Amino acid sequence: MLIYIFKRVLYAIPIALSVTVVSFILVYLAPGDPLNAIAPADAPAEVIQALKSAYGLDRPVPVQYGMWLLRAVQGDLGTSIASGRAVAGEVMSAVGNTLLLAGFAAFAGVLAGCILGALAGYHRGTWMDRAATVVSVIGVSIPHYWLGLVLTIVFSIWLGWFPAMGAGPDGSGAWLWDLAHLRYLVLPALTLSVIPMGIITRTVRALVADMLEQEFVVALRAKGLSGRAVFRHIAKNTAPTVLAVAGLQIGYLMGGSILVETVFAWPGTGYLLNTAIFQRDIPLLQGTLLVLCMFFVVLNLVVDILQPLIDPRMGRG
Amino acid sequence: MKPISKHLAKWLAVLPLAFSLNGSLHAETVARYGISMADIPLTTGQPDRGAGAYQFTGHTLYDPLIAWEANISDRPGKLVPGLATNWKVDPKDNKKWLFTLRKGVKFHDGSEFNADAVIWNLDKVLADKSPQFDAKQSAQVRPRIPSIASYRKVNDYAVEITTKEVDALFPYQLPWFLISSPAQWEKMGKDWSQVAMHPSGTGPFKLDKLVPRERADLVKNNDYWDKKRLAKTDRIVLVPIPDAMTRVNALLNGQVDLIETPPPDVVPQLKSAGFKLVQNVTPHVWPYHFSTLPGSPWTDIRVRKAANLAIDRDAVVKLMNGLATPAVGQMDVTSPWFGKPAFKIRYDLAAARALMAQAGYTKEHPLVAKVIIAQGGTGQMLSLPMNEFIQQSLAEINIQVSFEVVELENLYLHWRSGAAADMNAGKGITAINLGYVTADPFYGITRFVDSRYVAPNGVNWGGYNNPKVDALVDKIRTTFNTRTQDGLLSKVHEIMVDDALMLWVVHDVNPHALSPKVKEFVQAQHWFQDLTTLRM
Numbered sequence: 001m002l003i004y005i006f007k008r009v010l011y012a013i014p015i016a017l018s019v020t021v022v023s024f025i026l027v028y029l030a031p032g033d034p035l036n037a038i039a040p041a042d043a044p045a046e047v048i049q050a051l052k053s054a055y056g057l058d059r060p061v062p063v064q065y066g067m068w069l070l071r072a073v074q075g076d077l078g079t080s081i082a083s084g085r086a087v088a089g090e091v092m093s094a095v096g097n098t099l100l101l102a103g104f105a106a107f108a109g110v111l112a113g114c115i116l117g118a119l120a121g122y123h124r125g126t127w128m129d130r131a132a133t134v135v136s137v138i139g140v141s142i143p144h145y146w147l148g149l150v151l152t153i154v155f156s157i158w159l160g161w162f163p164a165m166g167a168g169p170d171g172s173g174a175w176l177w178d179l180a181h182l183r184y185l186v187l188p189a190l191t192l193s194v195i196p197m198g199i200i201t202r203t204v205r206a207l208v209a210d211m212l213e214q215e216f217v218v219a220l221r222a223k224g225l226s227g228r229a230v231f232r233h234i235a236k237n238t239a240p241t242v243l244a245v246a247g248l249q250i251g252y253l254m255g256g257s258i259l260v261e262t263v264f265a266w267p268g269t270g271y272l273l274n275t276a277i278f279q280r281d282i283p284l285l286q287g288t289l290l291v292l293c294m295f296f297v298v299l300n301l302v303v304d305i306l307q308p309l310i311d312p313r314m315g316r317g
Numbered sequence: 318m319k320p321i322s323k324h325l326a327k328w329l330a331v332l333p334l335a336f337s338l339n340g341s342l343h344a345e346t347v348a349r350y351g352i353s354m355a356d357i358p359l360t361t362g363q364p365d366r367g368a369g370a371y372q373f374t375g376h377t378l379y380d381p382l383i384a385w386e387a388n389i390s391d392r393p394g395k396l397v398p399g400l401a402t403n404w405k406v407d408p409k410d411n412k413k414w415l416f417t418l419r420k421g422v423k424f425h426d427g428s429e430f431n432a433d434a435v436i437w438n439l440d441k442v443l444a445d446k447s448p449q450f451d452a453k454q455s456a457q458v459r460p461r462i463p464s465i466a467s468y469r470k471v472n473d474y475a476v477e478i479t480t481k482e483v484d485a486l487f488p489y490q491l492p493w494f495l496i497s498s499p500a501q502w503e504k505m506g507k508d509w510s511q512v513a514m515h516p517s518g519t520g521p522f523k524l525d526k527l528v529p530r531e532r533a534d535l536v537k538n539n540d541y542w543d544k545k546r547l548a549k550t551d552r553i554v555l556v557p558i559p560d561a562m563t564r565v566n567a568l569l570n571g572q573v574d575l576i577e578t579p580p581p582d583v584v585p586q587l588k589s590a591g592f593k594l595v596q597n598v599t600p601h602v603w604p605y606h607f608s609t610l611p612g613s614p615w616t617d618i619r620v621r622k623a624a625n626l627a628i629d630r631d632a633v634v635k636l637m638n639g640l641a642t643p644a645v646g647q648m649d650v651t652s653p654w655f656g657k658p659a660f661k662i663r664y665d666l667a668a669a670r671a672l673m674a675q676a677g678y679t680k681e682h683p684l685v686a687k688v689i690i691a692q693g694g695t696g697q698m699l700s701l702p703m704n705e706f707i708q709q710s711l712a713e714i715n716i717q718v719s720f721e722v723v724e725l726e727n728l729y730l731h732w733r734s735g736a737a738a739d740m741n742a743g744k745g746i747t748a749i750n751l752g753y754v755t756a757d758p759f760y761g762i763t764r765f766v767d768s769r770y771v772a773p774n775g776v777n778w779g780g781y782n783n784p785k786v787d788a789l790v791d792k793i794r795t796t797f798n799t800r801t802q803d804g805l806l807s808k809v810h811e812i813m814v815d816d817a818l819m820l821w822v823v824h825d826v827n828p829h830a831l832s833p834k835v836k837e838f839v840q841a842q843h844w845f846q847d848l849t850t851l852r853m
Binding site for chain 1: 355356359365367445452453455456457459460461463509510513526528529530531532556557558559560562563566567569570571572694724726733773
């Protein structure tokens with residue numbers, strides 16, 4: 001098992017390195033000038049040149065990449081061109097907020113998805129199955145920007161139950177566990193949770209339906225095991241796949257929530273990415289992409305390590 | 318005689334009322350302002366994010382030497398004394414300007430404003446070897462004060478600034494240059510990032526709290542030197558909400574009390590829900606800037622005039638749900654620099670078609686042109702729908718327009734490079750659609766027509782070259798009488814319109830939506846808005 005973990009960690013290193021190259025190069029391929037974020041549109045050439053020099057943007061791209069990587073491994077992601085603040089601080093603060101949002105959304109989505117999927121799988125062909133299928137299709141296909149706006153109109157503007165935007169009443173941060181702060185989390189988390197909910201419902205339904213037809217389940221039933229005991233076996237056999245899918249979903253939520261965070265002005269990584277893209281803030285964009293990609297790499301690594309712990313057959317493979 | 322208990326009971330009965338009155342007298346008034354930016358603009362002295370940002374962290378926390386009158390709404394503002402009580406040009410050497418500074422003004426940190434502070438601030442943005450030089454602030458303001466060649470302290474309350482050339486428009490540059498406290502910079506360890514969190518200016522508000530990307534709390538400066546501009550609200554909370562629909566939702570939900578630039582399609586909903594819409598003449602025009610270089614289809618004045626006659630501007634205003642006014646020139650008709658152009662811009666399809674026919678264009682042989690436009694962004698209004706409207710309108714008079722659609726940041730590159738640059742001429746681009754701020758004579762007029770400002774030396778994008786205009790611009794630069802100067806500027810504007818240098822469509826109106834809690838907000842005819850007028 002230790003060798004397996006060691007191998008997985010070794011595999012992650014070239015992936016991480018490739019990620020740094022891609023996240024650095026991609027932003028250079030996009031059109032536009034990062035200095036427009038800080039210089040007025042009609043800034044003369046000498047001002048632009050002075051800024052390029054100040055931010056090291058006049059050096060060859062490979063040199064810029066080398067210096068950036070060297071600083072990045074030491075935890076320094078440079079300075080945001082638009083705000084002048086340290087990128088690492090900006091990204092970590094956003095990562096915290098998105099983790100909170102993604103955590104809540106993933107928890108709600110995975111829980112609802114598992115319940116709906118199991119019900120649909122157990123009761124194939126019934127109204128429960130059809131209802132769960134409809135809900136899951138809506139979950140994966142509904143435009144989340146639109147859903148966020150609808151939820152805001154209903155629960156925020158009409159009913160006034162939840163705030164329409166922001167992460168807290170006074171900008172004091174999202175990680176405060178009082179009702180005043182938790183109210184800000186509800187609508188964006190609910191909007192975001194429909195994605196994992198839809199995908200996991202479909203996955204679990206298919207797995208459970210398949211499992212129920214497996215010979216070992218028929219045998220377990222024939223031996224007279226209770227429904228609860230049979231369910232435990234089914235759950236254990238479906239868990240690795242569900243875990244892998246859930247892990248990916250959490251990863252997607254970390255970076256894929258740009259629209260939801262924008263609708264709710266939630267100061268997370270999606271919001272930060274959106275801002276960085278529009279302002280051509282290259283250091284901020286590169287730093288945010290790097291952290292998100294690394295999060296993905298680590299998450300995959302954790303899932304890969306957890307899977308054989310749950311199902312030892314995978315470790316042997 | 319009444320027993321003492323009865324007297325006491327009467328007073329006790331009044332006590333709750335007295336307390337409540339006392340409470341309301343001292344209750345802090347707060348205005349929460351949903352702004353369209355993604356972050357709070359720079360707080361160190363020179364705000365980034367364009368002209369609109371000066372209302373947030375510019376003229377709130379700081380003051381310029383010469384200010385712009387931004388607290389009146391029924392006429393265009395004018396230059397007024399700021400930290401300089403007086404300014405005059407040296408009659409012997411018209412490049413030298415003497416500024417008499419205001420006495421008794423203190424920065425928020427308690428230090429004194431004087432000539433040393435002005436020199437220190439000029440060094441801050443112009444002298445890159447000075448210890449306080451800040452590249453970021455410099456980048457914001459250097460393009461806006463291009464005339465300054467040198468400066469010196471005359472005495473503790475007088476400063477002399479010398480311009481590179483004689484430039485009578487120089488005072489218009491100074492509302493952009495804001496004065497921050499040297500003492501605070503020292504106190505913050507000579508670190509501008511620390512100053513950003515604890516800024517100190519002389520302005521009508523102090524910064525109480527800054528949460529990057531989330532909010533900035535400005536509190537009233539009770540000791541402000543200009544008692545006529547004491548803030549009417551104790552605290553203004555700036556909340557960045559870049560998404561227009563989110564801003565509207567926050568207003569409808571009561572999370573903020575006013576927002577800027579509501580999207581046009583929600584205007585009826587806001588009005589029916591009791592929200593007030595405020596708008597005013599704004600120095601901003603939405604045009605097509607033509608290339609007049611050889612090879613451009615727009616070199617024929619008949620074509621340029623025909624294009625201007627082919628647009629139903631009232632319909633464009635309707636498309637914007639009223640959040641625009643028709644443009645009949647570069648400047649609004651109320652501007653002192655509008656003049657009396659002979660070419661009357663109006664909607665006249667017959668006249669437009671006749672001009673196109675004279676120019677040799679027919680349905681079978683249309684004029685073909687490519688225009689570069691932005692997909693959206695600050696100042697571009699409803700870029701795509703409006704451009705499609707223009708495209709259809711021009712098709713009516715046999716002008717087939719195709720678009721090169723780019724992001725705004727990219728469009729700026731094309732703009733700065735000029736029509737002759739390979740990225741434009743090489744791609745067949747012969748016009749650019751970009752919202753222009755027209756706040757002062759240089760920004761609104763001279764930079765677009767002066768042949769010395771042909772790109773890449775400036776933003777005379779189309780390469781317009783008219784010796785008569787150049788001569789007038791020279792005269793403007795050397796005319797120090799404001800009335801005569803305004804007259805000369807009007808003449809230049811008349812020529813711009815008569816030459817149909819651009820296809821002018823509409824002016825922005827800088828709309829704001831206010832909740833009923835907002836009692837007063839004076840919207841100036843400018844991008845500089847005075848938040849001291851906001852009353853809750």
